[in-house]
């Protein structure tokens with residue numbers, strides 16, 4: 293038999309999904325596992341969005357959409373949201389594509405800008421899928437290592453240190469999975485300054501945009517002066533609206549790049565689901581207070597977890613500004629993050645994701661999702677307190 297894909301053979305499957313599957317299999321076999329490895333809101337999708345999908349199906353929104361990149365009212369609702377909330381002004385006819393989840397929006401963005409061998413920088417620690425996505429699109433992933441000791445602060449100097457003549461783009465994620473950092477205006481301006489100076493495209497993943505705590509503002513890179521023509525913004529409803537299974541996201545960006553992204557889209561997945569596009573309008577234009585309630589609940593869980601984990605000897609848990617992940621370290625432990633995650637699963641029945649999956653600067657940490665019911669978080673804290681000295 294001839295060799296199967298060399299490219300895909302080198303790329304590991306998604307670590308977070310794999311660990312989550314393992315935890316679910318252990319649960320199915322009767323083990324009491326607290327699953328903190330995934331990235332899934334524990335809330336139900338708000339009822340008015342569900343109702344809009346049923347209405348759309350009954351009204352016959354069950355065929356291919358036209359245009360395939362999104363029905364006009366959904367393209368308009370996205371452009372309207374971007375203008376109103378992000379100060380990013382795009383033409384809904386030419387600059388927006390509705391995607392099945394923001395993961396596909398990221399692939400479209402990367403495939404529109406990368407040529408084989410181009411280097412794509414990304415801020416590290418980063419979500420597990422960034423390096424594989426860059427590779428799948430023909431690029432070479434280059435981490436810009438951020439330091440947990442200074443709260444993963446981004447500076448122009450740190451990015452510039454990783455530039456080469458092959459640098460083509462930089463991927464940014466704020467609020468960030470896994471660090472929980474929300475970029476400040478100064479950090480966003482620093483990224484913009486380097487991008488303009490080095491003629492880089494920016495792919496900015498804003499899927500956790502609405503999950504910010506303590507009233508922290510969100511700054512979209514595409515809104516910075518000189519950035520609209522080089523910034524591709526991805527976003528979606530999975531996290532903020534508790535709609536992971538609906539697969540609804542979008543990418544917006546400059547017209548020439550969006551033209552290419554639309555070719556990739558139509559030649560591969562064709563479109564997002566038509567009735568889901570109708571539900572997305574209900575989400576974007578409907579009441580937003582329920583989103584704030586969910587966000588407040590994540591903030592309450594953060595407050596509880598950060599305090600409770602820091603009270604356990606041998607556990608250090610920095611607080612977070614947004615998203616719903618904590619990445620405690622275990623300063624007295626000699627174990628690496630894979631061994632730590634294994635020990636937590638075996639000794640305490642807690643599934644977390646080893647930090648190394650997010651990059652070298654997250655080694656010796658384990659990522660826990662706090663999009664988990666409070667009583668499970670309380671049980672997790674009790675169990676960690678019992679076994680922390682064994683870690």
Ligand SMILES: Cc1ncc(COP(=O)(O)O)c(C=O)c1O
Nearest residue numbers: 331393394395419469528530541
């Ligand atoms: C940083 C980040 N971006 C994108 C996604 C993908 O979200 P979706 O494809 O469900 O919109 C995730 C999901 O975990 C994520 O953590």
